[in-house]
Amino acid sequence: MIRKLLAPFLVVTGMVAATPALAQDDTVxxxxxxxxxxxxxxxxxxxxxxxxxxxxxxxxxxxxxxxxxxxxxxxxxxxxxxxxxxxxxxxxxxxxxxxxxxxxxxxxSPLMIGYNPRSKFAAGFTSKRWDQVLQEPGIRIGRTDPKLDPKGAFTVEMMNRAAQLYHQPDLVQKTLGAAENPEQVLPEETLVGRLQSGQLDAGFFYSTETSDLKIPAIRPAPELQAKxxxxxxxxxxxxxxxxxxxxxxxxxxxxxxxxxxxxxxxxxxxxxxxxxxxxxxxxxxxxxxxxx
Known part of the structure; x- marks a missing residue:
């Protein structure tokens, strides 16, 4: 009686176990x-x-x-x-x-500075140079880890070039802090969502992100271009x-x-x-x- 009960169970179990493998055959x-x-x-x-x-x-x-x-x-x-x-x-x-x-x-896809249109700093991006707004007290900036993501590395490189272009030796320290500043560095796949939800005032994004999601953005000067x-x-x-x-x-x-x-x-x-x-x-x- 036990064998009769186990036999169908084993067949069903085998079918269930095989299903994931079969399902993955046409999955990329x-x-x-x-x-x-x-x-x-x-x-x-x-x-x-x-x-x-x-x-x-x-x-x-x-x-x-x-x-x-x-x-x-x-x-x-x-x-x-x-x-x-x-x-x-x-x-x-x-x-x-x-x-x-x-x-x-x-x-x-060029690197852009995107900002939340509902942020109290939003008006500044339309009336001042973007690097000046990023230095304002209290602004919340988001970027990715330069060690884990090219965009994070491009961000640091661009800001270093901006420091030279605008003759502001302390620009990187004032805007980014340390390269891996935990208050700014976030996983790339969450950065957009945090900006849109109001957790961030501004951040560094590629044009495909800002264009695709209608995020207001500033394109840096050609001398600073990173992409x-x-x-x-x-x-x-x-x-x-x-x-x-x-x-x-x-x-x-x-x-x-x-x-x-x-x-x-x-x-x-x-x-x-x-x-x-x-x-x-x-x-x-x-x-x-x-x-x-």
Missing amino acids: NVLYAGSLVNLMERSIGPAFEKTTGQHFRGYAAGSNKIANEIKGQLRRGDVFISASPKVNDSLMGAANGDHVTWYVSFAE ASYTLTILSDAPNREGASSFADFLLSAQGRALLKQHGVDVVKPTVSGNLQAMPPSLQAVIDAATQ
Whole structure:
């Protein structure tokens, strides 16, 4: 009697255990820079699923943070989209684990100073130079960790250049404090939400974030320009290489590039770095079409 009761239970248990594996066969796991959360989760991901019938699963964080997790075998994915070519370089070669053998640079997004229009400091951004407003007492500024995210590093670099341009040696100390100031440094994927909720008065964002979410923003002088250079690669140990190739093809297709433009990303001519022979032939064809 016990065997008769256990038999169906084991069959059902086996079916349940197998379901997640089957469900993941057509799921593409995309690890991407946190500045692309809105674009990926509300536009690219759903459009990819509708077009291909495959499933999109995204994970957003600072690009360097993701790279560190890949190196430490703490996170595995199919596609990696970073905000700086240097991050990919840190994953290339035997000394770095050969996690990446090639990557495509496909879009850019300038660094901006975004502010909450309901902040008591908002009026200042329309009447004063932005660096003067950032020095006002009590203003709450948000930025990302320069060690974990290219945007955080760009922020520090830009402020150092601004200190020279505006002849203010103490500008960085007055606006940012220490490089890893805990009162300002926040995870990239939460920065926008904190600004919109009023927890921050201002912050450093890419144009894709400010344009996409209608955040009032100031573009620094050309001499201070810093920008994200978005790259795409299929990780060497991608569990779903076919799905990864399909996603890469979609993102760089005419439809994918149109969606990027709609979300305030500056689409550029795709350029490939690394071992071109390791890149899927279908992606090379998409790139060739995009450059004609």
